[in-house]
Amino acid sequence: MxxxxxxxxxEHExxxxxxxxxxIGVTDYAQKELGDIVYVELPSVGDSIAKGDACSNIESVKAVSDLYSQLSGEIVEINEGLEDTPENINQSPYDDGWIVKIKISKEEELNEMMDFEQYKLYLAGIEKE
Amino acid sequence: MKKTKINKAHYELKGKMVEFCGWDLPVQYSGLNAEHNAVRTTGGLFDVSHMGEVIFEGKEALEAVSYITSNNVSKLKPGKIHYSGLLTEKGCFVDDLLVYFVEEGKYMLVVNAANLEKDFNWMKEKAGHFDVSITNVSDDYSQIAIQGPNSGKLLAKFTDEDIDPMKYYTFIHGRVMGVDAIISRTGYTGEYGFEIYFKGDEKIASKMFIELAEKGKEFGIIPAGLGARDTLRLEAGMALYGNEIDNSHTILEANLSWILKFKKGDFIGKDVLLKQKEEGITRKLIGFELVDRGIARHGYPVFVDGEQFGEVTSGTYGPFVKKSIGMTYLPIDKTDIGTEFQIEIRNKMVTAKVVAVPFIDKK
Known part of the structure; x- marks a missing residue:
């Protein structure tokens, strides 16, 4: 894709x-940083969330990290398959490893995000550190 | 940050480096699950040079080691090792350790990296009145652990010693890759395996690790990091200082009475522990698995009958047992296998139940 x-x-989403x-999902860089993912806690369909809310919990063997939504809206779908195959996030972060779908209520929040070129530069900056 | 003499090899093998107790060490190479399961099925290679080694040597070495540790040192024969506790006067842990009986009048004590300085000072203070010299030789030794079913096959490629008949918790002196070494049938994974102690500079130590890693490919033995080391020891039900054992839980409460020998003369903590044994303990370390979904981690609150009793001492997802497992202290009347209790995971109460340890089936 x-x-x-x-x-x-x-935050590498x-x-x-x-x-x-x-x-919404996490990037390839994020899944590598997280390591082997073994458990994903998902929100419920219908939950309304505001920008900055934790909408999912991703646990690797050694660490737990929250997925903070950078968008406000309503959860309209969750990737239930992750409950049985959380490793999909590692194996296919951009496809089978998607996490939630949100009906956006504040479209302007999208403007604060990076496009692919900007994200690549952002990653290059991190890797230099 | 301190570096082991194998440090260069970790960068060459692209380990993901972290700071651990002041040391620059790999947390993983190819991935925690892969490394963990390699050790259970084929093998893994660990740099554990950060461990501390202290030598007790002299006329009263036996008496000194016996006085400061919990196990019965006089039962050891040269070439034998035992697990033991370095205890406080209250019967709690300064550290846990391995005691190697090198020869008459000489013992090597192997302690945790994080506690080395504290342990060494404690040993000098508490055993100072014996006719014994106590020397910290940690900087002289590198240590590589080869763990897993194929570890003997790999090691045999690099030594002429007959390692096959070696029994668990014994050691021999021999050469590995032409370097004088202590070959020890021990480990912290619950698997068949060896720990190799040797002296030598960075070049020798890094070469040893890299050549083992290279040859290891033939046997499915891969470099492994601290992450797998921790999940492996937890699946094997082994205690970690700072988690299961510390200076506020006694050796009896930690379920380690098998390394506590009262019939051996005086030792630090004896009176308190004898009394506790007579009166009976009120809490005990147990293994648990989660009944509900989730992962209970170190420090998460543990509830019994609606009240907080303590915290999870260690918890993880067990990559081999494929279950969410952990250890904690529970009131003694709640420690029967199958007893359920609660753990608070991010503001949610999750049910756990007491299970037998080790979590892996060691046959």
Missing amino acids: GLENLKFTK WVRVEDGIAT
Whole structure:
């Protein structure tokens, strides 16, 4: 799939927007940093969330990290398959490893995100450190 | 940051480096799960040079080691090792350790990296009145652990010593890759394996690790990091200082009475422990697995009958047992296998139950 069509956050999440619905996952860089993912706690469909809320919990063998939504809206779908195959996030972060879908209520929040080129530069900056 | 003499090899093998107790060490190479399961099925290679080694030598070496540790040192024969406790006057842990009986009048004590300085000072203070010299030789030794079912096959490629008949918790002196070494049938993973202690500079130590890693490929033995070391020892039900054992839980409470020998003359902590044994303990370390989903980690609150009793001492997802497992202290009347209790995971109460340790089936 085309990464060029995605938006990215500094927290290494990706967002794909189609018809006002944002599909959210974590980037390849994030899944590598997290290591082997063994458990994902998902929100419920219908939950409303504000920007900055933790909308999911991703646990690798050694660490737990929250997925903070960078968008406000309502959860319209969750990737239930991750309950049995959380490793999909490692193996296919941009496809089978998607986490939640949100009906966006504040479209302007998308403007704060990076496009693919900007994200690549951002990553290059991190790796230099 | 301190570097082991194998440090260069970790960078060459692209280990993911972290700071651990002041040391620059790899937390993983190819991935924690892969490394963990390699050790259970084929083998893994660890740099454990950060461990501390202290030599007790002299006329009263036996008496000194016996006085400061909990196990019965006089039962050891040269070439034998035992697990033991370095205890406080209250019967709690200064550290846990391995005691190697090198020869008459000489013992090597292997302690945790994080505690080395504290332990060494404690040993000098508490055993100073014996006719014994106590020397910290930690900087002289590198240590590589080869763990897993194929570890003997790999080691045999690099030594002429007959390692096959070696029994668990014994050691021999021999050459590995032409370097004088202590070859020890020990480990912290619950698997068949060896720990190799040797002296030598960075060049020798890094070469040893890299050549073992290279040859190891033939046997499915891969470099492994601190992450797998921790999940492996936890699946094997082994205690970690700072988690299961510390200076506020006694050796009896930690379920380690098998390394506590009262019939051996005086030792630090004896009176308190004898009394506690007579009166009975009120809490005990147990292994648990989660009944509900989630992962209980170190420090998460543990609830019994609606009240907080303590915290999870260690907890993880066990990559081999494929369960969410951990250890904690529980009131003694709640420690029967199958007893359920609660753990608070991010503001949610999750049910756990007491299970037998080790979590892996050691046959």
